[in-house]
Amino acid sequence: MTDLSLDAVDHAFETAVRGRLDAIEALLQDTAAAQTAFVTDAAQHLLNAGGKRFRPLLVVLASQLHEGADASAIDRAAVVMELTHVASLYHDDVMDEAQVRRGVPSANSRWDNTVAIMVGDFLFARASSTVATLGTEYVYLQAETFARLVQGQIAETRGAQPGDDPLEHYLGVIADKTGSLIAASARFGGMVCGSSPEVLDALAAYGEEVGAVFQLSDDLLDIDSDSSGKRPGTDLREGVATLPVLMLRRNAEACDARLLDLTSRPLTDEDEVAEALALLRAHPVMDAARAEVARRADLAKAHLAVLPQGPARAGLEALCDQVANRSR
CATH class of the missing domain: 1.10.600.10 (Farnesyl Diphosphate Synthase)
Structure with missing residues (x-):
């Protein structure tokens, strides 16, 4: 999704946004690095496979609503959102028994379920240590968002129950699994610039x-x-x-x-x-x-x-x- 063209909006703005996203990409790699080469390789596996970086883009766009946002804070907020998202993918692939993710073997198929689960936990921990540098209000929002992600995954796993409307159940799962983190990304960006x-x-x-x-x-x-x-x-x-x-x-x-x-x-x-x-x-x-x-x-x-x-x-x-x- 980072192929979004903002040139029609403002060429200088698009250049600034793309520069910020490049800095975020470098920080993602650094933050996902571990003390051993094996864990680093596994943790960076899905990051290196690409991805839309939709959530970091939202953080960056919202952070530009007002002037003066600290570049480091923008980058860290974006990294928190993306690592939380990517960590959840490791867990999702184990639950779904997925073989491929982003065009490459999933972590659970390349290694095993235990490695995939533990690497997902590692990335959640990295997101948590990063969000702590931003302040308690960011920590609270990330924790509440993570709770919604988990509840959405549980609801999806159980499926619609007797008496539930299947379509409304599905939309609720989407709200918790997808909407919550995208909403938090936009809010994070606004928080960074003092909205x-x-x-x-x-x-x-x-x-x-x-x-x-x-x-x-x-x-x-x-x-x-x-x-x-x-x-x-x-x-x-x-x-x-x-x-x-x-x-x-x-x-x-x-x-x-x-x-x-x-x-x-x-x-x-x-x-x-x-x-x-x-x-x-x-x-x-x-x-x-x-x-x-x-x-x-x-x-x-x-x-x-x-x-x-x-x-x-x-x-x-x-x-x-x-x-x-x-x-x-």
């Missing part, structure tokens, strides 16, 4: 919605991503019900029985995957799902109305548009 409580709350609300847009647009890309370079149908192969499928199930009486069957179970036959993708792409539910992503993107941008005008606010608006437009 008012009103602006901090607006940044957090914006981040919550952008987090949902981020994940829900991924749901659509998994179905309609032939032009993006991504292999479509991963969720269908795994039998994971995402936004379009859950919306289908809400109106099952009006849905083709074959499509309901194909989206009710993991698909191991590639012909069935292709059939399911074709049926979904032709179904009105895709337009309905895109409309939901657009609606939430509009909500996100509406929260920015209280922010001061300038390139930082324009950058946050542009970032939201880019995330939403991936699925169009």
Whole structure:
């Protein structure tokens, strides 16, 4: 996501943001270094595999709402958010028995589950020691965010319970697993530059919605991503019900029985995957799902109305548009 173009917003601003992100990348590597080469290699494994650096970008953009933010504080705040995110990926891969992450073997498949879990813990510890240098209010927010991440993972693992609305349950998981950390990233940036409580709350609300847009647009890309370079149908192969499928199930009486069957179970036959993708792409539910992503993107941008005008606010608006437009 760091390929976001801010040149139309302000060329000098874009140059400054990219320079800050370069400094954050170097600090990420340093902070993930350990006392032994093995732990350093394992801890930097996913960092070196790339990633969108979406959360550091949010920290940087929000930190530019007011002049005078300390560059070191910006970098440390961004590192806390990214390391918390990456640490959670190590744990997620163990729980999901994932074999690949960011195009490389997952840590659990390259080493084993124990190493992956312990390396995730190591990165959480590095995030915690870094956030302690920023102040107690940062420590509190990171701890509360981490609690939401864990609760979201537990809710996802248990699944919707009897009496739960499956779509609302799914959106709640997204809010806790994705929205919470993105909201905290935006708030961290605002805190670094001394934003008012009103602006901090607006940044957090914006981040919550952008987090949902981020994940829900991924749901659509998994179905309609032939032009993006991504292999479509991963969720269908795994039998994971995402936004379009859950919306289908809400109106099952009006849905083709074959499509309901194909989206009710993991698909191991590639012909069935292709059939399911074709049926979904032709179904009105895709337009309905895109409309939901657009609606939430509009909500996100509406929260920015209280922010001061300038390139930082324009950058946050542009970032939201880019995330939403991936699925169009």
